[in-house]
Amino acid sequence: MKSYEEINEKIRAGRAVVVTAEEVIAIAKDIGVKEAARKIDVVTTGTFGIMCSSGAFLNFWHTKPKMKMQRVWLDDVPAYGGIAAVDCYLGATELPSYDPCNSHYPGSFRHGGGHVIEDLIAGKEIKLRAEAYGTDCYPLRSYEQNITLKDVREAFIFSPRNCYQNYNVATNCGAETVYTYMGVLKPHMGNIHYSSAGQLSPLLNDPYYRSIGIGTHIFLGGGEGFVAWPGTQHAPFDPRNERGIPLGGAGTLAVIGDMKQMDARFIRGVSLTGYGVSLMVGIGIPIPILDEDMLYYTTVEDADIQAPLCDYGKEGYPTGEPCVIGSLNYAELKSGEVDFQGKKIRTAPLSSYTKAVEIAETLKQWIVSGRFQLGQPSQLLPGGGSPDRKED
Amino acid sequence: MTKNMISKNVILRFSPEVVGEPIVYLLVKEFDLVPNIIKASVNPDKQGYILLSLTGEEENYKASLKRLEELGISVQCLMERIKWHEEICTQCGACTAVCPSLALSIRRPEMAIRFDSDKCVACQMCIQACPVNAVTLDL
Structure with a gap:
């Protein structure tokens, strides 16, 4: 048994043994779980994928004369200003009013909230425009200024739902191509798309949220951040396999982090043909090896993780009726082709495994160098703890 | 022969x-x-x-x-006009299962994206599929 404080002590002294969730698999096979748990202090995880339900809070310094910005646009993308005078929230999926959307189906959605977030982090100049009705204390009614992230007083990503524990795998049983948030899906099960880092993914390496809770210190978009809250739609009691791996989405995280520390290599605006815009987010979470069970959970492999294969065709997912047509594991999905109902179907990821590896490696280096310490959760997530935890 | x-x-x-x-x-x-x-x-x-x-x-x-x-008559081979911009690509793979000729594919086990322009038939499915516009048709 190790405590957070003991592990942090080792990190500060530069003596912590840190490996990635990919490396730990071979180590545990070689020396056994017991010995590996004794030797290893931290296992780092990583994921880089499209995460809707992302966005950023921004505070612009007060203008002269002062203004209570009622309506705000950043590069023509509306941000929500109904918070205070110079605060706003920019959502990743917001679109500029000039976007033709799907009136030219399928729309290409070249620019939106996710792109503005990426541009700000990349240090690019963007146009801030605001309108107001004017008050005695905030008389200014209109404002326009080109700004960069440096000119913004505070900027932080605060995403209500990121880092899904597991996720649907998508195909299309219909007769026509569909353009979805799971990508372009060809008719008659022409392809299969999945979106998870599998064995490297944070919540699959701590399936019962024993260490990932409110206050966990994380890698977010190239900077340091925290788990702020259980994510929206967090569903910890969904069915699981014998290893504790949920068979569907299950857990989610609300995350927070300073945009000024972030790196545009790890946070990218995306255009999904026929669907809209969103944000690709890089998240890495360190798992403290508190005991043998923790180590065991981090040895999860792609073949141990099943995901539901869903029909995203017009008669399936969009109707709101059950649409699961099968189950596939990530070893099958990552191979590039699966055999399903007698048909060979090509598979492709929407999340980047190479970036996930890079994130887990970067976080490992941060911890080894002593610049990043573990944050003990001040409270566990709902459903967090042991396998025999109970639903309230 | x-x-x-x-x-x-x-x-x-x-x-x-x-x-x-x-x-x-x-x-x-x-x-x-x-x-x-x-x-x-x-x-x-x-x-x-x-x-x-x-x-x-x-x-x-x-x-x-x-x-x-x-x-x-001027002839332009379209495949040569399809450009994959590695520096823009996030290495996600969303282009690979829709590519009919396997010109865009994943090198395993590292899961890195590669583009073989000789195999490209310029169907442009990848342009629709890529979330970060890393593939372009430059005419």
């Missing part, structure tokens, strides 16, 4: 002087190629283009290009 069969997407651009030439007929008759017209347009000035795929023996395909150029 096995013949090397190929399939290429090309754009033929022609001036008013050659708009009357039965180009597609010529490709079939003289070079035994199978043309499949994907898109074509002739503007009021009688300048136009045909975007078509040509399937046949490589030797014949090459000879046909020569003949078309002699007629004053």
